[in-house]
């Protein structure tokens with residue numbers, strides 16, 4: 413007797429890792445429990461999140477973007493919650509489309525819950541190593557208002573930055589001050605982030621060079637967060653007195669994350685561009701019934 417199989421791939425961008433579920437016609441009912449099962453690092457495949465690949469025309473949340481972007485990134489955090497955007501995810505999503513022969517190196521558009529994001533897949537290097545992927549991440553929003561992040565008995569002022577999803581960015585002297593980041597740090601006032609928040613702790617590494625640790629909403633501490641790194645870049649630029657929209661000059665920062673390095677720039681029109689690696693490490697199948705078994 414043959415059992416129905418579901419295809420998956422595993423990939424990462426600076427070690428922010430994802431289970432990729434190709435579901436081009438939008439036929440899979442991916443419940444929060446199914447996502448949590450896939451992402452479980454002991455009983456499942458293990459990942460920080462899931463990227464379901466659906467044709468925009470086949471998904472009610474993406475149909476309106478179908479003329480601009482053929483593919484919709486249905487992103488979920490490892491606890492099953494839905495998020496608007498995932499920066500590392502877009503690069504890995506682009507790599508999946510390339511590997512599947514659905515796009516070539518060059519430009520493509522990806523529909524997300526935060527809107528259409530444009531990406532560029534660089535050509536492979538001379539030794540065949542996959543080229544980096546650059547994503548135009550849209551403009552950062554910097555809502556007014558004081559935000560405070562507390563870990564243990566220490567508190568820091570934080571900058572509220574929205575990159576399509578919410579972030580609190582704070583500067584520390586030592587990344588160890590973030591403590592154990594599996595649990596969400598306390599962020600106040602509570603109404604600053606009605607839907608929860610990703611929290612980035614940042615240290616300086618040199619001129620236009622910072623490093624971060626992150627607690628991701630719905631996933632805990634991860635090795636990287638692309639939207640978080642972009643939020644950090646913008647918050648650091650403003651702290652350093654740089655604002656391309658005012659100065660008329662682009663500004664670029666190197667942002668180190670525990671899982672690697674991202675290069676992020678802000679252009680005079682306010683657009684943030686992120687460049688980094690995207691890797692597929694495995695592919696396979698599982699019994700479809702496993703996702704729903706009790």
Ligand SMILES: N[C@@H](CCC[C@H](N)C(=O)O)C(=O)O
Pocket residue numbers: 428461489494495496497498499500501577578610628629630631636637638639640
């Ligand atoms: N890892 C992602 C962000 C994923 C979503 C985030 N946890 C949220 O809930 O907003 C990235 O690379 O941007």
